[in-house]
Amino acid sequence: MDKLRILLVDDDEDDRQFFADALEGIELNTDLHQLENGKSCMEYLLSDTDNTPDLVFLDLNMPIMNGFECLEAIRRTPHLKDLLVAIYSTSSAERDIEETFEKGANIYIKKPSSFNELKKSLKQVVKMNWAYHLNDFKKENFLLKI
Amino acid sequence: MMNTIADNLFKKIVDDANTAVLYAESPVPNSLHSKEYLIKYANQKAQNFFSIALNPNQNKSLGEIVKYDEVLILANKVLEAGVEENFNIVVKEDNNLFNYNVRITIVHTGLLFALTLLKPDFITDKESKLPLGNLESRKRELEISSLFGIRVLDSNDSIICYLKPIFNNKGDVEDFRIDYINNRMGEIANEESAIIEGQTILEYYPNNLENGVLEILADGYISGENKEYTKEFIFDEEVIWLTTRAIKMNDGLILFSKDVTQEKKYEEQLFIQNRLLSEAERVANIGSFRWNLSKKEVKYSDNVYRLFGYDPNEFDDKYDRLLTFLHPNDVEKVKSSFKEGKKNKTKSDLVFRVYTKSSELRYMNTIGEYYQKEGNWYMVGVIRDVTKEIEGESKLQIKNSELKRTNADLEAFNRVASHDLQEPLRKIQMFVSRLDEEEQGRLSNRSIGYLNKIKSSSDRMRSLINNLLAYSKVDEVAEQPKRVDLNDVLKNVLEDLGELINDLNAKVDSTNLPVVNGIQFQLEQLFANLIGNSLKYVKEGVQPNIRILSSVVLGNKSSEGNLLPNINYVKLQFIDNGIGFEKKYQDKIFEIFQRLHGKTEFSGTGLGLSICKKIVQSHNGSILAKGELNKGAEFTVYLPTLL
Structure with missing residues (x-):
């Protein structure tokens, strides 16, 4: 079984560390690549189609290019328009959640305040998408608010 | 006695009266019937009305001077039937329409015409007071029968009476006896002249003492001066206003009284309306004006002066004067608006600033409309002090922009509360949870206590932020x-x-x-x-x-x-x-x-x-x-x- 390729775009170093540790902690077969903002994310994704991951975790509040803009850019790119994008943000504002779904996000995950919760959330999403990936239901939008 | 008085009165009356009197006679001796009728007498009014100047040596015929066919037709009818005719005609003079009552009566071998303007015409009334001139001799020549005199007196629209004074022991006038009164009084008071005649004025109308009429008349008789007064009388519970002229003649007074009740009513109505308007303007803080564009004259209502901080009529009513009140930056605006309105005769609606007498800056709004009358262009309009509204508006604008700023602040606050404040807090909680997990069993009880304190403090802070957010969001659902x-x-x-x-x-x-x-x-x-x-x-x-x-x-x-x-x-x-x-x-x-x-x-x-x-x-x-x-x-x- 191939490793699930995950791309995390988040400007906060601590959060990236939490994420990496939590992902490691749930002991699933994943491969994590980390980037700092929307711009570096787009550069990475556009430089080589081989870079296209199975799942992107996208923070919203980032410098240079924020999560909203990055999401739009992803959906504008033909070979990325079906890419699974999970929003991963501190914001619990209804407005932000709605906006990301309008712009084509698949899942919205609010950054939790305990490490255990984070592990639980990641496990749920990664596992779910694991099955999703294998069953090849790529075209369906999967809306989930956690 | 009555008839002789009537004879004597006639000359005075015919020219003093408000009625045009014309007498035309058949030239055939002792016969009424003739091809033409010659004007034998016309009083001043009649001369004015028929535009004739009587020359004693010149006999004008009736057909020559009477321009109105209806009058001639009626005159023929009177001659044929031998009865008196009474009808109204409308006469156009100087583009104005006048309504006349015409009475035609057969007197001896001639026709007597009496024309009375139905609406009182004050201008011709003044003319009738003019000196009589060369007609006097003509009148004397005229043979007037008693019947003629009475007819004339009765056809007059004035009440005419002749009073003789009654003296007391001291030689003062204490009353007047009514020797003659024409039937106009009878019409007003609903009584026959014969019943009134012979009574004194106090017997007939006791209130003449209180209302000062007796005093005026007595003074007129003693001094010989003409008197004029307007008094209110009540006949059959009906109020009647009479304007009376009293003239001394021989050993008595002739009184000409005109019923001015209608005019009084109009006058009163007009007075009330003017008062109402003036009051309304004061209350509503508006004034009105009429501007004669040709003469550059403006007539202001009293309240216009007050709006500018002046007393009524304190400044002259020239159009240019208005411009001196204007805020310098608004002069051109007002001038060009008036110019434009004058040219196109469109309704103008303008707001400008003025300085009042006390140098206070006020905002005024004028709305004016143009109309034409007798060849002149006028603008009538209202002027209103709108300072409060304008200031209120700008205050509202300031409040609105303040509100917008407050809303923007609130939005910024919401963003800060929902994200920026939560972010570090979440991290604290995250690190605490990792510390708790990783160092379990290795921490001293005291350190576990500290950790719990951090946990409960950060929990409290989270609920605080959430509540604050909820509070600020109640209104923006x-x-x-x-x-x-x-x-x-x-x-x-x-x-x-x-x-x-x-x-x-x-x-x-x-x-x-x-x-x-x-x-x-x-x-x-x-x-x-x-x-x-x-x-x-x-x-x-x-x-x-x-x-x-x-x-x-x-x-x-x-x-x-x-x-x-x-x-x-x-x-x-x-x-x-x-x-x-x-x-x-x-x-x-x-x-x-x-x-x-x-x-x-x-x-x-x-x-x-x-x-x-x-x-x-x-x-x-x-x-x-x-x-x-x-x-x-x-x-x-x-x-x-x-x-």
Whole structure:
């Protein structure tokens, strides 16, 4: 079984560390690549189609290019328009959640305040998408608010 | 006697009267019938009316001077039938229409014409006072029969009478005897002249003493001066105004009285209307003006002067004068607007600034319309002081932009509260949870205690931020109010609080609750905060009990809560048996961040009840608190019922 390729775009170093540790902690077969903002994310994704991951975790509040803009850019790119994008943000504002779904996000995950919760959330999403990936239901939008 | 008086009076009367009198005679001796009739006499009025100047040596024929066919036709009819005719004609003079009453009477071998203007014509009345000139001799030549005189007197539209003075022992005039009165008086007073004649003026109308008529007449008789007065008389309960001219003649006075009741009424009406208008202008802070564009003259109403801070008529009424009041920057605007209006005759509506007499800057609004009369162009308009409105408007604009700024601030605050403040807090909690997990068993009890303190502090901060966010968001709900069953609201809230209620072994009782119009999640928050509040401030050793009561009251029946008078309200009471609070905090309790209890004793952010108040207010309701220390608290919520 191939490793699930995950791309995390988040400007906060601590959060990236939490994420990496939590992902490691749930002991699933994943491969994590980390980037700092929307711009570096787009550069990475556009430089080589081989870079296209199975799942992107996208923070919203980032410098240079924020999560909203990055999401739009992803959906504008033909070979990325079906890419699974999970929003991963501190914001619990209804407005932000709605906006990301309008712009084509698949899942919205609010950054939790305990490490255990984070592990639980990641496990749920990664596992779910694991099955999703294998069953090849790529075209369906999967809306989930956690 | 009567007839001789009439003869004597005639000459005086015919030229003094308001009636045009013309006498035309057949040239055939002793015969009325003739091909033509020669003018034998015309008084000044008649000469004016028929545009003739009588020359004693020149006999004009009737056909030559009477331009009006109707008059000649009627004259023929009178001649054929031998009866008097009386009819009205409309005469056009200088583009104005006048209504005349014409009487044609056969007198001897001639026709007597009497023309009376039906609407009093004050201009010709003045002319009739002019010196008589060369006609005097002509009149003397005229043989006037008694019948003719009386006819003329009776056909006159004035009351004519002749009075003889009555003296007392001291030689003062104490009354006048009415020797003659024409039938006009009889028409007004509904009495025959013969009955009036022979009475004294005080016998006939006793009030003549009180109203000063006797005094005026006596003075006129003694001094020989002509007198003129206007007095009110009451005949048959009807008020009649008479303007009387009294002229001394021989040993008596001739009185010409004209009925001016109608004019008086108009005058009074006009007076009232003018007063009303003037009052209305003063109250409404408006003035009116009429501007004669050809003459550059403006007529202002009194209040225009007052609007500019002057007394009525204090400045001259030239158009240019207005311009001197204007704010220098508005002169061109006003000038060009008037110019434009003058050219196109369009309605003008203009706001400009003026300086009043006391150099106060005021805003004025004029609305004017143009019209043409007798070849001149006029503009009539109103001028209104709109300073308050203009200032109010700009104040409103300032308030609006302040409000916009406040809203922007609030939005920024929401963003900060929902993201920026949460971010570091979440990290603290995250690190604490990792520390807790990774160092489990390795920490001393004291360190575990510190860690727990950090945990509870950051939990408190989180709920504080969330409550603050909830408070600021009460007003910005995009959702439309819907029918909400408060029983469902209570059920949901009790489910959420179930664990706590069980832990406390609390008892919550409620009557059946109504359906209201509102936002479901906000009403749930309201119930949760109120019930949560009661569960928080329980009294030790007593089973917590919360009772929820519901009833309906009419707004004006309730002395509390500042409710609207004609609206029905749902009254919800949340009554607990907790620790209560001191009465003096009843209002303070709803203030933001107001805490009545130390936070070590009871947890809470101090925002719960503020949120309640905001929610109730945004539902057009009212919330009140009643409490007594150690005896429990009671919160009353009023919400408008469904219509």
